[in-house]
Amino acid sequence: MLKVRDLTAFYGASQALFGMELSIEAGEVVTLMGRNGMGKTTTVHAIMGLLPGRSGAIEFDGHRLDLLSSFRIARLGLGLVPEGRQIFPNLSVRENLVAAAANRGRRPQPWTLERVFEFFPRLAERQRNGGNQLSGGEQQMLAIGRALMTNPKLLILDEATEGLAPLIREEIWSCLRRLKREGQSILVIDKNVGALLGLADRHYIVEKGRVVWSGPSQTLAQDTTLQHRYLGV
Ligand code: ATP
Numbered sequence: 001m002l003k004v005r006d007l008t009a010f011y012g013a014s015q016a017l018f019g020m021e022l023s024i025e026a027g028e029v030v031t032l033m034g035r036n037g038m039g040k041t042t043t044v045h046a047i048m049g050l051l052p053g054r055s056g057a058i059e060f061d062g063h064r065l066d067l068l069s070s071f072r073i074a075r076l077g078l079g080l081v082p083e084g085r086q087i088f089p090n091l092s093v094r095e096n097l098v099a100a101a102a103n104r105g106r107r108p109q110p111w112t113l114e115r116v117f118e119f120f121p122r123l124a125e126r127q128r129n130g131g132n133q134l135s136g137g138e139q140q141m142l143a144i145g146r147a148l149m150t151n152p153k154l155l156i157l158d159e160a161t162e163g164l165a166p167l168i169r170e171e172i173w174s175c176l177r178r179l180k181r182e183g184q185s186i187l188v189i190d191k192n193v194g195a196l197l198g199l200a201d202r203h204y205i206v207e208k209g210r211v212v213w214s215g216p217s218q219t220l221a222q223d224t225t226l227q228h229r230y231l232g233v
Contacts (some may be wrong), residue, residue: 007056018209034206060158078153085143100149116145137168
């Protein structure tokens with residue numbers, strides 16, 4: 001479904017990605033792991049067309065994303081839940097969700113307001129509240145709900161559990177497990193290695209802008225040396 005080859009990216013003169021390679025098959029849950037500043041967010045931004053200085057080949061469902069604008073990329077079915085959530089604070093929960101639906105692709109079993117509210121009952125209760133009146137956990141649920149409203153073929157989450165209390169984090173993980181069971185393809189960036197090992201099929205460890213290891217959960221779970229070396233676990 002997604003294939004990234006030899007991806008490089010620059011911030012001005014400073015190179016952040018040095019030939020990133022990754023792929024995701026339909027229905028898979030895949031992670032990007034690695035310490036701070038290694039290039040995970042940059043990889044996602046480059047895929048989404050949010051970085052001007054990039055090169056390499058990015059294919060998604062038969063389309064070359066590296067030739068398209070970020071708007072068109074989103075329309076092809078990549079739904080990003082960005083770091084820091086970035087919901088509209090002055091719109092209500094409902095308005096945040098409806099606004100996202102304007103940019104949706106046509107797909108079977110589309111996400112509706114009702115389906116998002118069934119998925120996140122708390123958003124249903126808070127639907128008339130402003131984005132700025134929500135707790136951190138509720139904002140995160142809204143950010144995920146908003147991405148789902150675009151009917152993504154691939155959902156991408158960048159640090160979705162950061163700064164949340166343990167119970168709320170667990171709610172987010174449980175929501176992702178449920179999405180996985182429903183066949184949703186997901187790319188996740190997060191620092192919680194234990195939760196990622198339980199959720200995902202495969203992992204890429206990123207170090208200084210390139211992939212230094214990739215493999216399935218079972219292999220990574222058993223390799224504590226690898227975890228210690230690259231993830232600081
Ligand atoms: P984190 O978990 O801290 O978000 P990350 O693995 O996602 O880490 P990136 O944010 O992709 O890392 O950063 C990769 C490199 O690019 C780092 O060296 C970082 O300092 C640099 N970088 C990121 N954003 C910018 C920017 N807007 N301008 C210049 N350099 C940047």
